[in-house]
Amino acid sequence: MSEPVLAVENLSIAFASGRTTRxxxxxxxxxxxxxxxxAIVGESGCGKSITALSLLGLVPPPGRIDGGRVRLEGRDLAxxxxxxxxxxxGARIAMIFQEPxxxxxxxxxxxxxxxxAILEHERVGRAAARDRAIALLExxxxxxxxxxxxxxxxxxxxxxxxxxxIAMALALSPAVLVADEPTTALDVTIQAQILDLxxxxxxxxxxxxxxITHDLGVVAQHADRVLVMYAGRKVEERATADLFARxxxxxxxxxxxxxxxxxxxxxxxxxxVEIPGTVPSLSGRxxxxxxxxxxxxxxxxxxxxxxxxxxxxxxxxxxxxSGDVHxxxxxxxxLDA
Amino acid sequence: MARYLxxxxxxxxxxxxxxxxxxxxxxxxxxxxxxxxxxxxxGSATPEYMAAxxxxxxxxxxxxxxxxxxxxxxLTLNLxxxxxxxxxxxxxxxxxxxxxxxxxxxxxxxxxxxxxxLGFLAARHAGRLADxxxxxxxxxxxxTPVFWIGVMLVVVFSVLxxxxxxxxxxxxxxxxxxxxxxADVAQHLILPALTLGLFYLxxxxxxxxxxxxxxxxxxxxxTARAKGVRPRRIALRHVLRNALLPIVTTLGVQLGSIxxxxxxxxxxxxxxxxxxxxxxxxxxxxxxxxxGILFCSSVVVVFVNLAVDxxxxxxxxxxxxx
Numbered sequence: 136m137s138e139p140v141l142a143v144e145n146l147s148i149a150f151a152s153g154r155t156t157r158x159x160x161x162x163x164x165x166x167x168x169x170x171x172x173x174a175i176v177g178e179s180g181c182g183k184s185i186t187a188l189s190l191l192g193l194v195p196p197p198g199r200i201d202g203g204r205v206r207l208e209g210r211d212l213a214x215x216x217x218x219x220x221x222x223x224x225g226a227r228i229a230m231i232f233q234e235p236x237x238x239x240x241x242x243x244x245x246x247x248x249x250x251x252a253i254l255e256h257e258r259v260g261r262a263a264a265r266d267r268a269i270a271l272l273e274x275x276x277x278x279x280x281x282x283x284x285x286x287x288x289x290x291x292x293x294x295x296x297x298x299x300x301i302a303m304a305l306a307l308s309p310a311v312l313v314a315d316e317p318t319t320a321l322d323v324t325i326q327a328q329i330l331d332l333x334x335x336x337x338x339x340x341x342x343x344x345x346x347i348t349h350d351l352g353v354v355a356q357h358a359d360r361v362l363v364m365y366a367g368r369k370v371e372e373r374a375t376a377d378l379f380a381r382x383x384x385x386x387x388x389x390x391x392x393x394x395x396x397x398x399x400x401x402x403x404x405x406x407x408v409e410i411p412g413t414v415p416s417l418s419g420r421x422x423x424x425x426x427x428x429x430x431x432x433x434x435x436x437x438x439x440x441x442x443x444x445x446x447x448x449x450x451x452x453x454x455x456x457s458g459d460v461h462x463x464x465x466x467x468x469x470l471d472a
Numbered sequence: 473m474a475r476y477l478x479x480x481x482x483x484x485x486x487x488x489x490x491x492x493x494x495x496x497x498x499x500x501x502x503x504x505x506x507x508x509x510x511x512x513x514x515g516s517a518t519p520e521y522m523a524a525x526x527x528x529x530x531x532x533x534x535x536x537x538x539x540x541x542x543x544x545x546x547l548t549l550n551l552x553x554x555x556x557x558x559x560x561x562x563x564x565x566x567x568x569x570x571x572x573x574x575x576x577x578x579x580x581x582x583x584x585x586x587x588x589x590l591g592f593l594a595a596r597h598a599g600r601l602a603d604x605x606x607x608x609x610x611x612x613x614x615x616t617p618v619f620w621i622g623v624m625l626v627v628v629f630s631v632l633x634x635x636x637x638x639x640x641x642x643x644x645x646x647x648x649x650x651x652x653x654x655a656d657v658a659q660h661l662i663l664p665a666l667t668l669g670l671f672y673l674x675x676x677x678x679x680x681x682x683x684x685x686x687x688x689x690x691x692x693x694x695t696a697r698a699k700g701v702r703p704r705r706i707a708l709r710h711v712l713r714n715a716l717l718p719i720v721t722t723l724g725v726q727l728g729s730i731x732x733x734x735x736x737x738x739x740x741x742x743x744x745x746x747x748x749x750x751x752x753x754x755x756x757x758x759x760x761x762x763x764g765i766l767f768c769s770s771v772v773v774v775f776v777n778l779a780v781d782x783x784x785x786x787x788x789x790x791x792x793x794x
Contacts, residue, residue, distance in 0.1 A: 191697075191698055193694070193697055193698060221700045221701075221702065222700060223700070224697070224698055224699065224700035225698060225699035225700035225701075226700060229698065229699075230698040232691060232694070232695065232698075234691055237690065237691040237692065238691045238692055238694075238695045239692055239695065240692040240695075240696070240710050240714070241692070241714070241788070241789070241790055242713045242714055242787065242788055242789060243709070243710075243713075251696075251699065251701060251709075252699045252700070252701075255699060255700055255701050255702070255705075256700060287789040287790070289789070289790045300695070303695075303699065
């Protein structure tokens, strides 16, 4: 087996405020192979976006990586100087963001912004960079690319801007593309177009994709593997098909059950199932399993120590009760009480 | 564009006439008139002499007649005659306006360029020593009264060091021409421009710093970082351009107030500008002259604001004039 293009080993990210430091991400490990799409899912506030930024060495202060390593194509990013890191960013690992409306500079044309990525990393002339930028716009299916090149971002729709972001990210054929909720801010039809485009480009170039999302529909269609995060920890990692067929962690099951579905219930409507409670804040994380306070299956043992990740169902899961997939109704009631 | 200009020129005419009307009535609220002041200066005045003066100046007419004749004059761009100075108002203003524009232009250019640069540097080194030093110095200039800075500059650079002239706009005895004259004026200009500029410099330093830091927090800066763009380039290309918009806005607003600040500085440095002329006219109740100066100032301010609007479209492509 060849080495994965991206390997994250025991990554921890902490935020310092005053004298206290709080861990936003704990001991996170995962790997992505060439041409593979790994989805990282979880509710807001579980550490997905900060993990994404850490892959590019862009954790905003006062946050910092305080443990573990990020290895990109075999190189430890933490060992690189800021100048070396800058040469990697955009060139070997690129990122697209959630808000295409604000992620582009309003006072520069989209063409200039794509050219900037090329000129920053390669010694090419402006004319050559311009031609490549136009070719990239065509590659992400922006109609009339030559004219669009000199448009400012506010002239483009959200979907078009996200295409520009993708063109910019792919300008230097990176080994890894990190997409942080790339479609959350877009209409449903546009979402599908953008994700299909990302799949298409991934097939052409063999780029590995780390897809951060909270939309399980997106995960089911576009990811090869899924990593479920809760309160800064990995709680389950499985192949997509396995995860949806037989989710092991109660949180994963809750996420899957909470998806809106068509056609069930009277008049095709029913109340959405939800997971009670919210993700605990950084300061208020309980000892033991962070999900225990919201979990119907929790027992005393769950609150004592953080459950370790164990191999299960072709992947791994961190839950003491993951064996109890089908809980008898009377026991669940007893646990709730 | 042409349509925009046409519309805003219409608005400008309306605004200027509105200001002129308000000025006219506002100035009548002050007690006393030119006749009283002149009579007071003469030491002895009979009621007949005062009446004669008032008749000569047209001050014996009912207010509405004075107003209508003033309005007619404004509409025909005739600013009237200063009985006090014995010259047409327009000539007096033409004599003094260049000096004020020179002083204003120099100080604001100094304030924006140096203040902007300092704010830029402070923002790039936010929280570090350079930032602390720049921010503290800016605060000191911001908090110090303008006239006091002026007097202190004179004490240090003119009296103690004898590097620069104390006041005035040109050396009387020199009779210089061409470049020599320009150099002489420049030498006279340094202290007043510095005095007026330092206060505004502080404002632009703080504004630029705050504005840059705000833009640094925006998503597209993160995008640029993720692209691997060099920090210097991010600062100049992405942050600075977006941070300039509030600077331009403030500039437009302040050009009006800097005209007020000019009065003080022109008085301290005996600078033969419009501000001092206005100051004298006010005390002498030379209403024609004062109205003329206020009228000219409003024209300058209004057109500067039009220029600011046009500058927006260059700086920010999202703003379109229609």
